[in-house]
Amino acid sequence: MDPTIIIILRVIHIVAGAIWLGGAVTVAFFLLPTVKATGPVGGQFIGALVQRTHLPEWLLALGVVNIIAGLILYWDLYVGVPWDTFGPPGVYAIGGVLAVLVVVFGFAIARPTADRLAGLGKAIQAQGSPPTPAQAADREALLARLTGVVSLNAILLIITGALMAIGRYA
DSSP: OOHHHHHHHHHHHHHHHHHHHHHHHHIIIIIHHHHHHTHHHHHHHHHHHHHHHOHHHHHHHHHHHHHHHHHHHHHHHHTTSOOOTTSHHHHHHHHHHHHHHHHHHIIIIIHHHHHHHHHHHHHHHHHTSOOOHHHHHHHHHHHHHHHHHHHHHHHHHHHHHHHHHHGGGO
16 A cells, blocks of 8 residues: 555544544543533533534544544555464454444444433423433433443543554564
8 A cells, every 4th residue: 555545544543543532531531420420410511512512423433434544554554464463463453343342332322322311401401490300310320321331432442542552562
């Protein structure tokens, strides 16, 4: 492959990965715990954040772009190279599989849960009164599910980033 294309793909892969990882860590370890601690106001905040910035979609899009660039780079560098689990091909492959899992969890669990949480926050705000006990229970359940999957994704992305950082030295 043309070296210029490889450089462009590496820049896309590294920048998209850095933003994706940073976003996941920020949401998992800073935003969601704050939302949970601030009760209904936090629900309104996360609802507005999701509706106005489309953060979950942006993070998923960065993940998809990152994986596509990574697959192209992997294909160019390692297809036909003998498999070595503890060498660069294996280390990069393990990181890639973890990244794919994060995107799958994002599409299958995190995004629908965030959408439901945003809708609930909007409904609570529209009713102009504090949440009913059922709404409060739903909010807590949705936040727990979202926090769990986003935290898992952040941890998997930290591991992925570490594997990508050390892959060439393996």
